[in-house]
Amino acid sequence: MTELLPNLLTAAADRWPEHPAVVMDDRTLSYEELETLSNRLARVLADRGIGHGDRVALWLPKCPEAVAAIYGIMKAGAAYVSIDPAAPPVRVGYIARDCQIAALITVSGRRASLEREFGSDAPMRMVVYADSAVGAPCIGSIPAIKWSDVVACPRGPVQCPAAASSLAYILYTSGSTGQPKGVAIPHRSSLSFVEWASATFEINHEDRLANHAGFHFDLSTFDLYAAARAGATVFPVAPRLSPFPAALARQWSKDRLTVWYATPSTLILLLAHGELGSVDLSSLRVVLFAGEVFPAKHLRHLMELAPQARFANLYGPTETNVCTWYQVDSAPADDLPLPIGRACPNCEAFILDEDLRPVERGAVGELWIGGGTLMRGYFNRAEQTAKVLCEIETAAGSRTLAYRTGDLVREHEDGLLQFVGRRDHQIKTRGYRVELGEIEIALSGHPSVDQAVVLAIPAEEIGHRLAAVVVANPGAVPDIAELKRHCAQLLPRYMVPETIEVRSSLPRTASDKVDREALLRMFSVD
């Protein structure tokens, strides 16, 4: 097994240089072209002393250059930090400072907002524009180079100083304390997942994999690296196409894709508005879904449209990537939630009580995950890491490092795990993980707001809708539109509550906590 993610690309380029590696819109990069372009970017970084131990962020719309940049950053020995292209600049600034990026890959159209955000306080020492053919304006005093300068660099490989234990990437997720946190993944953990997924779903050289997930989302690691491992072709969805289900469905059919890996929200959107019944899905071989519950009626519909495909439910937080899975052998006969299945062979699943002892079979307990796919920790957050990543005692009496998922599960008689709920206020909406606390802190930060509670209203097609209830500061009259704008400046749009209601007070439980259940009942009645 290879030790580093970029070695997958190098091996594929050596074996299949002319084979398409990345196809997006009308652009194709062969394996040799992707290898060469990523080498050039690695050279650009290495020549400026950027490499092992550094972080390089990407904040740009999905494009073939972004794929080359991801590999190039890793080849230089650094870790890539892919930031949601739709993130507001304030969030970009927070992430960039939090992990002290050495360089930023972006596009020239974002320069003005980056300059406003960073001023003279930018952490990086260089910027690379992935689009400019002419000009490379600085951001503040930070020098920038344009992509044509990258393309002009020597094409030969850079000696990669990273090891299997080195960080490959950091993906930021919503944080309950008010700021996102960076999940730091070493090469060997990511490869452990890639090896398992590639073998289990028999990803081969002829496969054509969709890439719908953004590169800031861990679903993308399967798309990119399982494809590279097999010398297959990955088809990133063009930003102009992504919002249009019918056009996307037609494109995926035209591209004769064989593997889809997406959130249920994406698949439901395709089912509801993508006219999937009128496109040819006969090339589809594998459909994987993860990130949220896939309602049975929609899964049945999709299975009817692609009866030849293999369907599987994959489960795992960003901190562990996929750690359990369930193959859907036949369309569900009822509407009960699918199991999250059994632990992958490279992982271990433990169901523990509050005292970290195994629960009796069938009882509800918290899921802890051990094994080869674990994160190293939250970047720069030793205390937070220690709360969720620690040694536990196994049934055999040994000790093992495990991650506390916060998910409550039970094990059925047949050994399948069933998700039951959360032990905290983390929810899923449109496939995104959201800590309600992060939104509450954002709202409470507005001068007109004294208290804020955010509720997750169950919504079958997207997981949950977000609604907020706020209590005003004395004398203040909160303006709903202004509160939404305030949230949008700090949070991704999917975290901005759809509705915000102002109340004079919040209902309380007997123990004087905010009675969320009562508020949820009020919204259900409304």
Place this chain on the structure above:
Amino acid sequence: MVSSAIERTVLDFLTGDLFYDKDLSGLRETDSLAEREILDSLAILRIVTFCEETFGVEIPDTDVVPENFDSVRAISQLIERHVPKNT
């Protein structure tokens, strides 16, 4: 309603309601929305719902394609194509 009135209504919805957090001052009817990187699947669904509810039209899924939503003018022309003939 004449075309420019439809465009005004669509423009007001986009700038005042849907994209409340974006600076769309000076947005013209023919400016590309895709180039401003503001369209996502949620926004498209909301635009379709707004058009259907405000103008009493029905927009088939097959018409929800990039070229019909790339500008205020394109959206307005899409609406006009689906207005019942006796309106």
